[in-house]
Amino acid sequence: MIEFFKLYYEHLPAWWPQIVPAIGNTIGLTAGAYMLAVVLGLILAVGKTSKIGPFRWFCTGYIEVVRGIPSLAILFLLYFGLVPLGIVLDAFTAGFIGLGLSGSAYIAEVFRAGLEAVHKGQREAALAVGMTPFASFRYITLPQAIRVVLPPLLNMLIMLLKDSSICSLISTPELMLRAKDLASEYFLPMHVYLLIGVLYFALAFPLSLLAKMVQKRMSSSRRVTE
Amino acid sequence: MFDLAQTIYFSKVLMIGAVMTVKITFGALIIAIIVGFIMAAIRTYSKIRLLEIMVNIYVEIFRGIPPLAQLFIIYFGLAYAGVKLEPATAAVLGLGLIGGAMLTEVFRSGLNALHFGQREAALAIGMTPMMALRYIIFPQATRITLPPLGSYAIGLLKDTSIVSAIAAPEIMFYARNLVTSTFQTTLIYILAALLYFILSFPLARVVDRLERKQRAWT
Numbered sequence: 001m002i003e004f005f006k007l008y009y010e011h012l013p014a015w016w017p018q019i020v021p022a023i024g025n026t027i028g029l030t031a032g033a034y035m036l037a038v039v040l041g042l043i044l045a046v047g048k049t050s051k052i053g054p055f056r057w058f059c060t061g062y063i064e065v066v067r068g069i070p071s072l073a074i075l076f077l078l079y080f081g082l083v084p085l086g087i088v089l090d091a092f093t094a095g096f097i098g099l100g101l102s103g104s105a106y107i108a109e110v111f112r113a114g115l116e117a118v119h120k121g122q123r124e125a126a127l128a129v130g131m132t133p134f135a136s137f138r139y140i141t142l143p144q145a146i147r148v149v150l151p152p153l154l155n156m157l158i159m160l161l162k163d164s165s166i167c168s169l170i171s172t173p174e175l176m177l178r179a180k181d182l183a184s185e186y187f188l189p190m191h192v193y194l195l196i197g198v199l200y201f202a203l204a205f206p207l208s209l210l211a212k213m214v215q216k217r218m219s220s221s222r223r224v225t226e
Numbered sequence: 227m228f229d230l231a232q233t234i235y236f237s238k239v240l241m242i243g244a245v246m247t248v249k250i251t252f253g254a255l256i257i258a259i260i261v262g263f264i265m266a267a268i269r270t271y272s273k274i275r276l277l278e279i280m281v282n283i284y285v286e287i288f289r290g291i292p293p294l295a296q297l298f299i300i301y302f303g304l305a306y307a308g309v310k311l312e313p314a315t316a317a318v319l320g321l322g323l324i325g326g327a328m329l330t331e332v333f334r335s336g337l338n339a340l341h342f343g344q345r346e347a348a349l350a351i352g353m354t355p356m357m358a359l360r361y362i363i364f365p366q367a368t369r370i371t372l373p374p375l376g377s378y379a380i381g382l383l384k385d386t387s388i389v390s391a392i393a394a395p396e397i398m399f400y401a402r403n404l405v406t407s408t409f410q411t412t413l414i415y416i417l418a419a420l421l422y423f424i425l426s427f428p429l430a431r432v433v434d435r436l437e438r439k440q441r442a443w444t
Contacts, residue, residue, distance in 0.1 A: 067380075068423040068430060070387035072398060073415060080411040158290075165292035166388050176294060183302065190303035193295055201290040208290060 007191055015182055015195075022178035023199065029095055029174055030161045036100030037160065038153070041107025048112055059108070066105035072166050074098045079170040095167035095174075103160050110156065114149035115141065147218045154211035158204050165200070175199065236404055236417055243400035244421055250317050250396060251383045257322025258382070259375075262329025267359065269330065270337045271345075281330065288327035294388050296320050301392040317389035317396075325382055332378065336371035337363060373440055376433035380426050387422070397421055 047059030066074070079094040089097070118141050126136030168176035179196040183189040265281045272278055288296070301316040311319070340363060348358035390398035401418040405411050 064427070064430070065423060068384075068426040069419045070384035070398075070422055072387040072390075073419040073422060076398075076401070077412075077415045077419060080405065081415040082412070084410075084412050162290075162292040165294045166391075168294070169388070169391055176292070179295070179298075183298075188306070189298065190306045193299045193303050197291040197295045197299060200292055200295060201287065204290040205286065208286070 004191075007188060008195070011186060011188070011191070015192075018178055018182065019175070019195075019199070022173065022175045023203075025092075025173055026161070026164055026175040027203070029092065029099070029167060029172065030157070030164045032096045033099035033103060033164070034157055034160050036096065037103030037107050037156070040100065040104035041111055044104060044108035045111035045115065048108065049115065063105045063108050066102055067109075069102075071098060071102040071163055072169060074102050075167060075170050091167070091170050091172040094170055095164070095172035099160055099163055099167065103156060103163075106159075107153070107156055110149055110152045111145075113152075114145040117148045118144045150218060151211055151215040154207060154214060158207045158211065161204055161207070162200065232408075232410070233413065233417070236410070236414055237421075239400050239404060240397055240414075240417055240421055243395060243397035244425065246314065246394065247383070247386050247396040247422075247425070250314060250321070250386045250389060250394065251379070253318035254321035254325055254382055254386070255379055257318065258325025258329050258378075261323065261326030262333050265326060265330040266333030266337055269334050271355070285327045285330050288324050293321065293324050293385055294391060296324060297389060297392050313389070313392045313394035316392055317386065317394045321382060321385060321389070325378065328378060329375070332371050332374045333367070336367040339370050340366055369440065373433055373436040376429065376436060380429050380433065383426050383429070384422060 044059045044063055047055050048063065050056050050059070075094060075098040078089060078098045079091060082089065122140050122144065123136050126140040127133065131139070164174060165176040167174055168180060171177060175196060179192050183192040186192070265284065268277050269281050297316065297320045300320045301311060301313065304311060304316075344362055344366070345358050348362040349355065353361070386396055387398040390396060390402060393399060397418050401414050404414050408414070
């Protein structure tokens with residue numbers, strides 16, 4: 001057991017300078033993909049409930065198809081599959097777009113559930129007292145929908161953070177890829193992967209605590225208003 | 227560019243992988259359900275604080291680390307420590323344990339949703355705790371947990387794609403092999419994606435129906 005940790009003591013000074021920028025890349029990749037997913041997800045959620053037929057069909061179809069395909073397949077399609085068509089993306093861009101596209105389908109469902117959770121009468125009442133449709137969305141629907149949406153949105157961020165690890169399979173320079181390199185360079189897979197696991201956990205755990213806190217808060221404030 | 231004979235050949239090869247994908251999914255699902263149910267039962271009914279804390283630690287750790295990292299620890303890490311597992315075994319074990327952590331939460335909320343009087347009444351008329359779980363709690367909790375369990379199964383099916391990274395011979399593994407021998411990246415990966423979609427879409431429809439049904443119950 002002591003020997004196990006001694007190896008960390010010996011190798012960490014060499015590993016650490018390589019790992020730190022990789023952590024930065026993982027965070028950047030996750031944040032970028034998350035932003036893309038939230039923006040696309042909002043558009044898709046609006047589209048799925050829209051009255052314009054083709055727009056609604058497209059959004060519904062997109063959500064169904066993307067939710068049925070593993071993100072790895074989407075990443076491979078973007079990174080390798082587009083090359084014969086003359087579109088060459090670098091690994092980071094492909095990872096960012098791929099994660100964003102697959103995340104958006106889930107986030108769209110989260111938003112839709114949030115919007116549907118607000119009773120129709122709320123909006124009708126707002127319109128009846130003379131608010132414009134935009135004002136009623138901004139001041140009546142949105143504040144109530146956010147309560148429902150925020151906890152699952154945070155969970156999605158955690159999921160994306162973990163999913164960013166599969167971008168290593170298309171050689172996006174992030175934490176997992178660095179881990180694979182280090183593991184094969186030093187031939188210490190157990191040590192490297194355990195360390196990486198701890199690092200991912202250190203990134204995800206505070207988020208998971210935050211999500212739990214927000215959930216508690218939101219559900220208790222909901223009870224007060226009801 | 228499009229060659230029908232080749233497409234059929236690719237599909238046939240990918241189908242071999244699809245069988246493995248389904249096998250791994252089922253294996254991991256069974257482990258996840260068993261582990262998840264035991265953990266949830268401990269978390270809900272156990273009076274021993276230490277057991278509860280251990281369950282919490284298990285859940286947080288397995289939910290906080292990417293599946294890929296856990297698979298690498300189980301496959302490469304354990305091999306280094308002297309335990310050599312088959313890729314498919316490592317995949318079933320890894321995905322099953324991760325799923326167990328996720329299902330703990332699902333089952334726990336299912337058990338919590340039942341009024342505690344149900345169990346107390348069962349015990350009061352002389353059932354053993356095991357019988358109460360089997361005949362009173364379980365049938366009712368199943369209704370609540372079935373839709374999230376279904377969504378988990380879909381997620382699991384898609385997550386099996388990453389076990390290609392430890393060379394378990396499933397769809398993505400065959401797709402990558404085909405690519406290295408033919409370079410038809412676009413066609414092969416589209417076929418692979420299609421295959422996953424064909425596998426997961428019926429499941430998604432079932433989950434959808436269950437969810438709608440459940441809304442009607444409550």
